[in-house]
Amino acid sequence: MLFTSYEFLFFAAACIVLYYVLPKKFQWKFLLLCSYIFYAFSxxxxxxxxxxxxxxxxxxxxxxxxxxxxxxxxxxxxxxxxxxxxxxxxxxxxxxxxxxxxxxxxxxxxxxxxxxxxxxxxxxxxxxxxxxFGSDNTLSFLDIxxxxxxxxxxxxxxxxxxxxxxxxxxxxxxxxxxxxxxxFFPQLIQGPISRFDDLSLTLYEEHRFSSKTVSLGLQRVLWGYFKKLVIADRMLVAVNALIGEPEVYTGAFAFAGMLFYALELYADFTGGIDITIGIAQALGIKVTENFIRPYFSKNIKEYWNRWHITMGSWFTDYIFYPISVCGPMLKFSKWTRGHMGEAIGKRIPVWTSCFVVWFATGIWHGASWNFIVWGLMNCAVILVSQELEPFYRWFHSKVNIGGTLGFKIFRVVRTVLLLSALRMFDCYRDVPLTFHMFGTMFTEWNWGELFNGSLMNLGLSLTDYIILIAGAFIIFMVSMLQRRGSVRERIGAKPYPVRFAVWFGLFVIVILLGTYGIGYNASQFIYNQF
Amino acid sequence: MKKKAIKVIVSAVIVILALYGLQRLLMPKYMSGVVEGAMIAEYYDEEKDHDVIFIGDCELYENFSPQVLWDEYGINSYIRGSAQQLIWQSYYLLEETLSYEKPDVVVFNVLSMQYNEPQRETYNRMTLDGMKWSMSKVNSIKASMTEEEEFLDYVFPILRYHSRWNQLTDEDFKYFLNRDKVTFNGYYMRVDVKAAENVPEGRPLSDYEFGENAYNYLDKIRELCEKEGVELVLVKAPSLYPYWYDEWDKQIEEYAGEYNLKYYNFLEEIDEIGLDFTTDTYDSGLHLNLSGAEKMSRYFGKILTEDCGLKSRRGEEDLEKSWDEKREAYNAEIKRQQENIEKEKTEE
Structure with a gap:
């Protein structure tokens, strides 16, 4: 049952209604029943x-x-x-x-x-x-x-x-x-990865119906559908076209595909999490936030503290720290300090733990070398930027640009480009091809082709691109506003006609501009496969 | 509390009206080009007192003219036809029609027996969107849906047509509230001529047996007619293509024989009807044009009168008046189409 299916909408609506109709002591048990029914659909x-x-x-x-x-x-x-x-x-x-x-x-x-x-x-x-070894005796794949x-x-x-x-x-x-x-069904298919002491605070509580809570939850669900149906699934058409023919779409097109995928993934995953958190909120349950405007990050480390937060913190708490302080690692640390000097010796255990965490992060995302290399490349970028920290400090002491808006924007853009480049491993079929496609961005100077109408051959019309640009702009503006607090609550403080116009307008936009139904068939959320 | 209730009610009304308006705007109007999607809904405006109801696909609505049946035999008939109408759609349309009226004869074109399962969403829409909501419509949707379709898209067509917002034309606004009639008692008129040349033979099929589902619905149509005391007449219209195989014809003959039904394969009576496929078709033999349809209707009217015993209703004042008005529109359409053809010829 996809989040974008009618079945799910009915299912979620029925769950929310019955949840508040039932005697409160049965609420969490009812959610368990719903969750198992939901899972059985898969x-x-x-x-x-x-x-x-x-x-x-x-x-x-x-x-x-x-x-x-x-x-x-x-x-x-x-x-x-x-x-x-x-x-x-x-x-x-x-x-x-x-x-x-x-x-x-x-x-x-x-x-x-x-x-x-x-x-x-x-x-x-x-x-x-x-x-x-030249043998033809290969093992058969299992049907799992x-x-x-x-x-x-x-x-x-x-x-x-x-x-x-x-x-x-x-x-x-x-x-x-x-x-x-x-x-718990809203977060079952793509997270967040909740902690028991956090989720249980509200999961088993008895909840009285509150129109405000339900409204806020449903507003977030609507926002999630906007991102998923209007932006992500529309962008997917062009992304599939670009990555589907890597021999054709090289150079500037690979660059376009990289940026398109960055937008698609963001809208898809954050949209899905908005739906998850929104449904939970409508049920009175607080689910941990998984994103804090990740594309505003100024470096990759910060990005990983703001993107898929619950996964990052899981790996930190349950893999990085245990490995860093386990007996063998402490012994290893002692040995490296003794044999390689304090400076290098203290770093190697950290690098080792980091390597393990990112290897695990990579393979958690998917059983392929693409994901493993993607994870290790993230690790490399983080470690390199960590090691270059003294240089950055020296540079900023000499060149006083650190506090300027221009430099902040530069850092944000640089981080987005870097992450988008790393994400190319998600797109292409194997690691060598990904490196090759990345390389073509610098070797094939076909940038002019981006503006000669070729982008119109990717399955999207000019109207689609306008919708995507407008949609991305709306997301950007909402993210800017979010820095000063909840946008929904601020809208909620406006007079009723304004609130009504905003949310009904968004609903109509999703209905009209959403890529769903015959001819579209909304795609699965990207993170479902993990 | 009262203020809040009013706010909720007003909001709900605005939402419903706005969405309904959008839905109406976005739904195809079928007023030009492909007009077949507008046919089914036209029936509801009719005075429901017909002697004969035709149910079936384009081989009925393009080949039989109720105007001729009235003018020459005094038979009041209506064609509930739609493009590629599948047999289960015919059954549910008949079921719905019989809830409105009890004709003496129901005529069913057997070409759709070749389809045993849902075919194309586009054609489903042209038959189903125009139906009024009833259990017949619900069951027809369920029987017709292809794998890609969702029932909810029929309940709220805005979900199906939402992406038409950038294809809207003047026609969508012009016919927002009311649509023109595109047929004459279900008959879709074409006066132009395109002779049938080199009509292809049917390619061999691996299996000529009609499917179980198709037979099941034919049984249902027959049983429904029996229950309602309506005579069921099976016909195969004289369209040269799609090909009508002898093996198919034999099965229908056997079925008609088994249940004592009248079955007319007009492909075998082309000469008796007087059809000339160099002048009586507008699309190389797939469908008849006005000339062919009128010949066909004259021939069939005789059958309805002589074999089915239908009496002329000429002289019934209301009916006469109604058909006079229809004749006027019918003749005006002939004139309009002929003028267009002349104009095109001149331009060439």
Whole structure:
């Protein structure tokens, strides 16, 4: 059930209405039912995976908690009998048991994710290696369909398991509550990757109907559909044309495709998240923001703090920090400092952790070398700019342009171009082709062709381009206004006729200009596939 | 509270009116070029007291002239035809029609038996958009939808036609509220001539058997007519193309024989009808022009009178008056088309 399908609109509308009609004590249970119905639409077989994740995580985290409880009880009962060393030894044993359980949980779930998502990628690589040795005996690919949203709910649930292990909060006692946390339908297919202590604050609460809350939620949903249907899916037509014929569309066209894709991805992903957060808001549930005007970032590090925030913070909290402070890494750090000097020695462990995180980020996005290289290129850019920081400081001490608007705009544009260039790995079929297409931007000077009408051969008319430019301008202006607070709330403070005109106008724009229905067939959200 | 309620009601009214207006504006008007999409809706303006109702595709609405049936036999008839009308659409149109009136005879053109499943959205629209809402329309939509179609697009056509905003023409504004009639009791008139030359033979088919679904709806049409006490007459209009295979004809003959129905394959009676495909067709034999349709109607009127026992209703004052008005429009259209042809000839 795509967000852009009529079925979903009916489904979401029915959920919201029934949610407030039902007695409040049934609200969260009803959401669980809705979530499972929603997921079943993607294929009843897929329920196995989400049930497996929920059941395994529930029982293992409950066991982790019970070990913690027993430990507390034991220490209380044997307060006078154990000395400090004895307590420490006992705690270490218990912690080890918990650690093994956590590993089991991670193994089962990440393992399941790996099997369904990466088996064929592994087979592909094995076959490539076999091919290098001149053998024709290749392995057959497996017929495994990737269950919808598995990367999102597995990561979300594993974050929960790790937090329970760390003692950040106790394991949820109610199995059904954990099931809802895992499967909450608005965020099931493309995130955000919520944290339990954050989402649970409002997920299980009883909510009274509030016209203001529902209105604000639906307004955000509408804004999401504007981005998705009017901008992203319209832009997709040209993007597909440009990347579909890389031998034709080189040089300036590759550059155009790069920028077009940047706009499409932004409108698609942020639009989808707006729909997610808007529906949740209409239900009275607060879902973590996933974007804070990422294209206003002045460097790539800042960008990753503002784009797909919940994924970035997941990798930071559950991979980067644990790797950085784990025993072997600390030993490695000590060794590098001793053998390579303080300056280099202290950097290498950070670089290593960074490398692991970005490798994981890349492969999380997709089982292909394109994504892995994309992740590692991001890593390289971040590390290089980090290492050049002293140079930047020196430069700005000599040339006083840092505070000027022009320089700020330069940094923003530079960051957008850099990220857009990296995203070319999303577009082309393999890594060499991506590098080649990037190279043609500098070797083939066909920029004039962009203005000789060739862009009209990409499946878009002049009207479509005007709509895209106007749409991008509206998004830009809204982003500018957002810097001073919620735009919806500011509109909400205007007189009723103004509010009505704004939202009804936007609704009509989506209805008329949206790329949906026969002849269009709205595409899946790009992040669904992850 | 009261103020809030008024605000909500006023807003809702504005939203509904605005969307309805937009929808009406965006829906194709079918007033020029492809006019077939406007045919189905015209029936609702009619006085529903017909002796004969034709249901079927272009082989009916281009080949039979109700005006001739009235003028020469006093038969009051109407053609509920539409482009590529599929048999399930014919069934539901008949079901709907019989809810308005009880004719003596229903004439069904059997060409659509060749289709066993939904075909093209564009043609579906031309048949279904014009129907008034009823269970017949709902069921017809459900039976007709191709995989790419959504039921909701029929309920709210703005969702289907939303992208027409940049194709709107003067016609869309001119016919925003009311549309002109494009047919004469369902008959689509063409007076021009394009002789049939080199009509292709039908290419061999792998299977000549009509599909189960098509038979199912033919059964339903027959059963409905039996239930309503209406005589069902099967016809194959004398269009030379699309090709009508002997194997198909045999199946219809057998069916008609089994259920004691009248079946006329007019392709076998071209000489008796007096059709000359050098002068009586406007598109090389696919459809008859006015001359051909009038010949066909004269011939068929005799069948309706003699075989089906229909009596002339000439003399019924209201009907006479109504058909006089229609004749006037009919003749005016003949004149208009002839003048256009002359004008084109002069320009050449």
């Amino acid at each position: 294929g009843v077989d897929n329920l196995f995976y989400i049930v497996f994740t929920t059941v395994s995580t529930y029982f293992i985290t409950r066991k982790i908690k019970s070990i913690g409880d027993r430990q507390s009880l034991y220490l209380k009962e044997h307060k006078g009998e154990l000395d400090r060393e004895g307590k420490k030894a006992y705690k270490a044993v218990q912690k080890k048991k918990q650690w093994r359980l956590l590993l089991l949980c991670l193994f089962l779930n990440i393992g399941m994710l790996a099997v369904v998502k990466y088996t064929n990628f592994a087979i592909y690589n094995i076959n490539e290696v076999i091919g290098w 369909a990737l269950p919808m949203g598995i990367s999102f709910y597995v990561f979300q649930t594993m974050g929960y398991a790790i937090d329970v292990y760390r003692g950040k909060y106790p394991a949820e006692r109610n199995f059904l509550k954990l099931a809802l946390f895992t499967s």
